[in-house]
Amino acid sequence: MSSSFTLDGRTIEFAEGQTIMQAALAAGVYIPHLCYHPEFKPHGSCKLCTVTVGGRQTASCTTLAQAGMVVESDTPALNDERRTLTEMLFVEGNHFCPSCEKSGDCKLQATAYDLGMMSAHFDHFFPSRPVDASHPDVLLDFNRCILCSLCVRASRDVDAKNVFALSGRGIRTHLIVNAKSGRLADTDVALDDKALQVCPVGAILRKHKGFSVPIGRRVFDLKPVSAYVDASAAIGKERP
């Protein structure tokens, strides 16, 4: 038996135990998100999926749907806040799109485009974060990490390897690699690990595959992130 709630005035059916995000995606309705991925337990950290339920803000990826809820998502006020969150992600790291192989396939970039982010607004941190190029087949560029924890969840829950973790707290939170040396080359990560397929940005990149799909024909060149509803499958797809 299914119940329903309304999302921006539209009736959304849901099954018991589904979150607002799950029900919305199943109904083909886009709610902006970066740390959510349908195959993993929600993390609720990026806050881009924030909606209002009865006027109160909550993360739609961690809030269970309930019958009769009145949910608002696509409002100017919420989209302004989402744009601000996205701007903060851009200034906290080093997101230099012209030099990034992920450009055009990047969920952060596509989400910023979709929200109409014309500049990052805030002062740039320009943090110093050396890359880890130790692994022969994988590049780990911490400059682009947005701490979504998808690689952490994939490595823990699917690969059962715990190669990645988030360390530190607050603004000092950062991605670490589970090896005494701290280098990716000294872990048992393997190329077909789920952890290497789920990065929404250009932090984890396959080497030797650069520009196999030219700029202009990439996932978000074809259509905007909102038109995919959930772009996880499209950006995780192995390229020819």
Place this chain on the structure above:
Amino acid sequence: MNVAVTKKLKVATTSLAGCFGCHTSFLDIDERLFDLLQLVEFDRSPLTDIKRIGACDIGIVEGGLCNAENVHVLRDFRSNCKVLIAIGACAINGGLPAQRNHLSLPLILQEVYHTSVGLANGLIPNDPELPLPLAKVRPLHEVVKIDYFIPGCPPSADAIWKALTDILAGREPALGHGLIHYD
């Protein structure tokens, strides 16, 4: 719409720590330049070769801030322009020049003028006429108020045309899918 434009808007442009790619892309609006020239006239700009900026309605600045002269020119533009537009990745986030920001400036100068291959232990240029480099490359909005941003590296001619016509029409510039790019 048939009212004749009696006074054209004055527009100044400059490239700071940029590569002139945004200016080149601007010229790619091609024959639309004639439409634009119905509405604007150019003051200081590489296109006119006028060296000093006068009172302007719109200033368009390409490139970020990598030295003291860049800051001086930017402040000059800000105080002379009613509306200031940052164009391109370098103006908006520092761009390619800002990729030096995680290195210390003395180390970079050492590397470039003393230790890198092919140089016979040259001197670090110190002519007083040369503007001093900044410790870190900065985007424009961190130093002066910027009214509008046109992202891209460079923004396409169509993106520039869309943003400029929006601004000239008094609208908030909006680049939809396909026009908004950071690369």
